[in-house]
Amino acid sequence: MIIRAFDKADYPSVQSIYKQGIDTGNATFQQVTKSWDEWNNSMLSHSRIVAVDNNNILGWAALSAISTREVYSGVAEVSVYVALDAQGKGIGQKLLSNLISDSERNNIWMLQAAIFPENKGSLKLHKNNNFRQLGIREKLGQMNNVWRDVVLIERRSKVVGV
Numbered sequence: 001m002i003i004r005a006f007d008k009a010d011y012p013s014v015q016s017i018y019k020q021g022i023d024t025g026n027a028t029f030q031q032v033t034k035s036w037d038e039w040n041n042s043m044l045s046h047s048r049i050v051a052v053d054n055n056n057i058l059g060w061a062a063l064s065a066i067s068t069r070e071v072y073s074g075v076a077e078v079s080v081y082v083a084l085d086a087q088g089k090g091i092g093q094k095l096l097s098n099l100i101s102d103s104e105r106n107n108i109w110m111l112q113a114a115i116f117p118e119n120k121g122s123l124k125l126h127k128n129n130n131f132r133q134l135g136i137r138e139k140l141g142q143m144n145n146v147w148r149d150v151v152l153i154e155r156r157s158k159v160v161g162v
Contacts, residue, residue: 001091003098006048006060011036013057014050014081021081026119029141029148044076047102051082051091058086061095063103066112074109074161080125092125100129100155109161114140114150123151131155 006014015034021027034042043062051059059082066075078099082091103111114137115122127133131153139147 001051001053001058001094003049003051003094006050006062008036008040010050010057010060011039014060015039017057017060017081017083020084025143026116027081027122029143031143043079044106046106047076047099047108049095049098049102051086051095058083059091059095061099063099063108063111074107076103076108076111078111078113078126080122087121092121093128096125096129104157104160107160109157110154111157112152112154114152117149117151123153126153126155129155 015036018030018039019033022030022033033039043064046063048062049060050057059080061078061080063076063078066072066077078096080092080096080099082095100111111131113122113126113131115126117123117136132155134152134154137150137152140150141148
């Protein structure tokens with residue numbers, strides 16, 4: 001398996017894996033997959049990667065800006081998705097560690113994520129990569145008419161913005 005930069009031609013596989021995450025009900029508030037243009041415009045142009053084995057994309061990771069304000073230019077939100085049949089094999093770890101390195105090469109000093117408390121695997125993955133829990137945002141949004149909490153976590157770079 002290799003981790004490589006995302007290419008536009010990867011989007012159908014990325015979109016499929018994203019849909020699998022949506023279908024779990026515990027990966028995102030998003031209810032439908034985004035079109036290429038929506039996804040492309042929502043993610044930073046750098047720090048987009050995929051995990052590939054035998055030409056099959058097993059997972060992806062990317063960053064999105066948390067704000068358009070210049071003061072927050074070094075703060076980004078993390079997205080990491082692994083295909084359901086590829087989970088439990090360390091792919092998320094490889095994606096997230098590579099994403100962290102990519103983010104620092106691109107002058108990102110703070111990574112953050114808001115994860116549903118039920119998504120234990122994602123919380124563990126981020127904790128294992130030095131993210132710390134800031135708190136729980138209670139009833140942040142509704143999904144299928146149910147209020148959902150999210151765990152707010154962050155990771156401060158030790159090499160950028162120090």
